[in-house]
Amino acid sequence: MILPEHSPEKASWLLIYPDTYEIGLPNQGLQILYEILNERSDSVAERSYAPWVDMSREMRKRKIPLFSVDTHRVAAEFDILAFNLSAELVYTNLLECLDLSDVPFYSKDRNTQDPIVIAGGHCTYNPEPFADFIDVAVLGDGEEVVGEISEIVSNWKSKSENEMDRSGLLEELAGLPGVYVPSLYETTFSDGRLISISPKLGKNTNDLIEKRTISDLAAWPYPKNQLVPLTEVVHDRLNVEIFRGCTRGCRFCQAGMITRPVRERPREQIVSMVEKGLKRTGYDEVSLTSLSSADFSGIENVISEVMTQDSCSPVSLSLPSLRVDAFTVDTASQMQQARRTGLTFAPEAGTWRLRQVINKLISDDDLFAAVESAYSQGWRRVKLYFLIGLPTETDQDTLGIVDLSEKTLEIGRKYHKNPSVTVSVGGFVPKPGTPFQWFGQNTEKELLRKIYLLRDAAKKIRGLKLKWHDSRATVVEGILSRGDRRLAPVLEKVWKEGGVFQEWSEHFNIDLWRNAMEEEGLSIEDFAYRHREEDEVLPWDHLSAGLHKDFLWQDWRDALNNQGLEDCRWTPCYDCGACTGYGIEHVVASAVPPAGGSQGTGIASIQDNGIMVSISKSETTESLEFLGVNE
Amino acid sequence: MRCLRIRYTKRGKIRFIGHRDVARIWERTLRKANIPVLYSQGFSPHPRISFGLALPTGFESEAEYVDIYLGEEFFMNDFDSKSIQQDIDRALPVGMDALGIGIVSTSEDSLQEAVDACIWEVRVSGVSIEEFKKIRDEMFSSDSLNIERERKGKLLVEDVRGQVHSMDITEEHGDGVTILTELGTKPRVLRPTDLLKRINSELRTVRVLRKEQLTLQGNQRIEPLSIELHPAAPTEVLA
Numbered sequence: 001m002i003l004p005e006h007s008p009e010k011a012s013w014l015l016i017y018p019d020t021y022e023i024g025l026p027n028q029g030l031q032i033l034y035e036i037l038n039e040r041s042d043s044v045a046e047r048s049y050a051p052w053v054d055m056s057r058e059m060r061k062r063k064i065p066l067f068s069v070d071t072h073r074v075a076a077e078f079d080i081l082a083f084n085l086s087a088e089l090v091y092t093n094l095l096e097c098l099d100l101s102d103v104p105f106y107s108k109d110r111n112t113q114d115p116i117v118i119a120g121g122h123c124t125y126n127p128e129p130f131a132d133f134i135d136v137a138v139l140g141d142g143e144e145v146v147g148e149i150s151e152i153v154s155n156w157k158s159k160s161e162n163e164m165d166r167s168g169l170l171e172e173l174a175g176l177p178g179v180y181v182p183s184l185y186e187t188t189f190s191d192g193r194l195i196s197i198s199p200k201l202g203k204n205t206n207d208l209i210e211k212r213t214i215s216d217l218a219a220w221p222y223p224k225n226q227l228v229p230l231t232e233v234v235h236d237r238l239n240v241e242i243f244r245g246c247t248r249g250c251r252f253c254q255a256g257m258i259t260r261p262v263r264e265r266p267r268e269q270i271v272s273m274v275e276k277g278l279k280r281t282g283y284d285e286v287s288l289t290s291l292s293s294a295d296f297s298g299i300e301n302v303i304s305e306v307m308t309q310d311s312c313s314p315v316s317l318s319l320p321s322l323r324v325d326a327f328t329v330d331t332a333s334q335m336q337q338a339r340r341t342g343l344t345f346a347p348e349a350g351t352w353r354l355r356q357v358i359n360k361l362i363s364d365d366d367l368f369a370a371v372e373s374a375y376s377q378g379w380r381r382v383k384l385y386f387l388i389g390l391p392t393e394t395d396q397d398t399l400g401i402v403d404l405s406e407k408t409l410e411i412g413r414k415y416h417k418n419p420s421v422t423v424s425v426g427g428f429v430p431k432p433g434t435p436f437q438w439f440g441q442n443t444e445k446e447l448l449r450k451i452y453l454l455r456d457a458a459k460k461i462r463g464l465k466l467k468w469h470d471s472r473a474t475v476v477e478g479i480l481s482r483g484d485r486r487l488a489p490v491l492e493k494v495w496k497e498g499g500v501f502q503e504w505s506e507h508f509n510i511d512l513w514r515n516a517m518e519e520e521g522l523s524i525e526d527f528a529y530r531h532r533e534e535d536e537v538l539p540w541d542h543l544s545a546g547l548h549k550d551f552l553w554q555d556w557r558d559a560l561n562n563q564g565l566e567d568c569r570w571t572p573c574y575d576c577g578a579c580t581g582y583g584i585e586h587v588v589a590s591a592v593p594p595a596g597g598s599q600g601t602g603i604a605s606i607q608d609n610g611i612m613v614s615i616s617k618s619e620t621t622e623s624l625e626f627l628g629v630n631e
Numbered sequence: 632m633r634c635l636r637i638r639y640t641k642r643g644k645i646r647f648i649g650h651r652d653v654a655r656i657w658e659r660t661l662r663k664a665n666i667p668v669l670y671s672q673g674f675s676p677h678p679r680i681s682f683g684l685a686l687p688t689g690f691e692s693e694a695e696y697v698d699i700y701l702g703e704e705f706f707m708n709d710f711d712s713k714s715i716q717q718d719i720d721r722a723l724p725v726g727m728d729a730l731g732i733g734i735v736s737t738s739e740d741s742l743q744e745a746v747d748a749c750i751w752e753v754r755v756s757g758v759s760i761e762e763f764k765k766i767r768d769e770m771f772s773s774d775s776l777n778i779e780r781e782r783k784g785k786l787l788v789e790d791v792r793g794q795v796h797s798m799d800i801t802e803e804h805g806d807g808v809t810i811l812t813e814l815g816t817k818p819r820v821l822r823p824t825d826l827l828k829r830i831n832s833e834l835r836t837v838r839v840l841r842k843e844q845l846t847l848q849g850n851q852r853i854e855p856l857s858i859e860l861h862p863a864a865p866t867e868v869l870a
Contacts, residue, residue: 228659230645232651282659
């Protein structure tokens with residue numbers, strides 16, 4: 001074990017995942033940046049996670065501040081506190097970590113001695129709800145930009161104390177592509193609506209901040225030394241990222257929209273990362289991660305190379321996202337050589353019509369063929385994942401979920417006496433940067449009505465187990481997902497009333513949010529349930545993931561006309577903006593889509609169930625699980 | 632069938648890792664060290680390894696043992712105990728060191744059955760050396776020492792006086808003493824913390840370290856490993 005080495009010239013980063021260690025440790029983004037920063041000569045990085053409530057109580061009692069897990073260094077002594085934000089419900093944990101660090105909440109209240117507070121991760125595509133609390137937000141891939149930030153901060157540190165000017169430093173950072181400094185921008189509201197967000201007068205900064213994209217994944221074979229925790233964590237296995245980005249174009253999926261284009265890692269590099277990784281860590285399970293792993297050119301060859309590795313113990317493989325039309329008998333039998341992991345398929349919607357609306361183009365038959373492969377290869381339990389509250393959804397679509405599940409069970413009965421299907425239902429939250437960003441989310445009541453509809457229909461079916469996400473949590477996610485700067489005092493109030501770890505059902509408290517919204521004179525209806533208009537200023541209009549707003553609007557109109565859109569990896573470009581705007585291209589080894597399925601464009605996921613078991617909460621709420629899928 | 636029996640330490644920060652996680656650490660360690668452990672049969676095969684008396688989380692140890700089940704071919708001609716010990720030691724995390732290895736037959740007693748007593752080093756605070764001597768001598772002069780213990784949801788009263796074989800003061804500190812005590816493990820393990828709390832509720836234990844696990848044969852005290860130890864240097868660990 002090598003401990004990070006500090007020195008006065010280095011920019012020191014504390015990378016914080018504002019959830020428990022068990023959830024945060026496996027985060028690949030954080031581990032990648034941790035390694036890159038520690039390899040550089042001008043930076044050093046350590047890690048921290050949000051202490052659970054019993055721990056933070058003891059820390060406050062004994063006046064122990066937040067500290068790093070690596071060398072137990074006090075958080076406030078770092079130059080940079082960098083938060084990884086991947087879900088809305090952790091926002092109050094950001095405040096909790098700042099409070100435990102004894103760092104002022106608001107950017108405007110911090111002085112030269114205080115650390116620079118940075119946020120990264122998918123939530124930075126709309127950082128406005130927490131914009132007042134951070135100094136800097138970084139959009140997109142972090143591999144290159146963390147070095148550029150380190151250079152500026154390390155130079156700044158070499159200045160004499162009276163030369164150090166915090167706002168000057170922030171302006172310098174704002175000059176970097178992909179870096180957003182909220183304090184340099186001004187928001188104007190009129191009649192309770194945002195009417196503009198633009199650079200403050202006299203500030204030399206960009207009108208539009210474009211995300212960062214690394215063009216060649218092969219140049220960044222990280223993490224090279226994946227951390228192996230001594231205690232059990234979620235995703236406790238070797239994780240190797242096989243490609244980044246996805247152009248399947250599922251309209252509800254923020255990850256698929258904001259991470260374009262597709263960049264595959266060379267096959268030889270994947271195999272060598274797996275081989276070295278297994279030897280070094282001692283893990284017996286490897287996950288080939290991406291947003292849709294079967295879309296990797298020649299995935300079958302990668303799977304067989306990984307499975308036939310020279311090793312003295314059996315290795316099991318998990319593919320967190322695999323299209324149903326690629327899940328064949330062959331794949332199934334290859335994958336179950338070691339331990340048999342759980343299987344989850346994600347049709348997302350109950351009818352073909354609605355799947356066209358959301359652009360998840362898999363047919364009923366694709367799904368049935370996949371579950372047939374699974375059941376015939378010995379799996380007895382299958383998990384299906386769906387969203388409710390999607391645009392244009394009717395009760396017929398909702399009940400289609402039960403219908404599909406029942407047919408799945410019937411296939412299971414051909415192979416097993418008591419097959420089971422677990423149906424997990426999440427409430428849809430419209431996300432910034434997607435074609436559905438204009439859609440008014442279903443109300444809490446409407447979601448609950450749909451859940452009861454499903455519950456009643458599912459009751460009569462033997463072997464069918466229904467789980468659903470707490471619709472009250474969906475409401476809060478909706479408020480924050482498309483919120484603006486008026487939410488800062490709401491977050492502060494919820495935190496003050498003890499509202500931390502809100503993505504954990506045992507801590508989630510809707511009343512704290514309702515009260516805080518009311519006290520601030522803000523309406524939930526307005527933030528979450530209201531359809532946005534075409535010419536309306538959206539709080540993230542000054543931030544870009546590359547996709548043109550008119551492309552997104554057209555895609556939204558197509559959705560309402562039940563019109564699907566094929567994957568642009570293998571068809572002509574639709575000019576969404578993600579490639580052309582940055583002069584980059586898809587990096588794919590195969591010019592044709594993988595064979596199989598009705599369209600060759602279906603998507604579904606099969607994933608290892610480990611995470612769901614190990615963080616299982618009450619029967620009805622598994623917020624973490626769904627947050628991940630819904631992003 | 633034969634097993635590889637390994638004596639190892641658990642010192643420093645890693646003392647806070649629970650027994651289940653230690654088992655998982657061993658599974659990874661054996662794969663890293665390329666030890667061809669046998670796997671159980673069935674739906675979910677697991678490596679066949681077994682541990683002796685569980686060490687309470689938070690206690691340190693210089694005498695933990697694990698048995699690794701291996702095929703007979705592993706012990707053939709080129710079996711080199713020294714290099715195997717090195718490979719394992721290198722694969723273990725900070726705070727865990729492989730001190731020695733031996734070969735046992737699976738027909739012998741299990742580790743748990745074989746061990747009769749443990750020697751503990753305990754750092755006690757809130758007591759002067761004179762006070763502690765008095766407390767100890769009082770305990771040794773009495774014929775019985777009843778401790779209430781919960782077992783399977785029932786409260787049992789057990790006399791553990793016979794399980795206290797020895798208790799010596801080895802060091803004096805400003806705020807307490809360090810003691811070395813041998814405690815019997817039959818019929819049930821007697822924890823030094825429970826014992827000290829029972830003999831005087833004011834005593835506070837700061838750190839507990841298991842020094843030895845022993846098999847008693849008459850007056851002989853035998854270590855569960857029959858071969859010589861290659862002691863590893865203690866590791867500096869952030870506590």
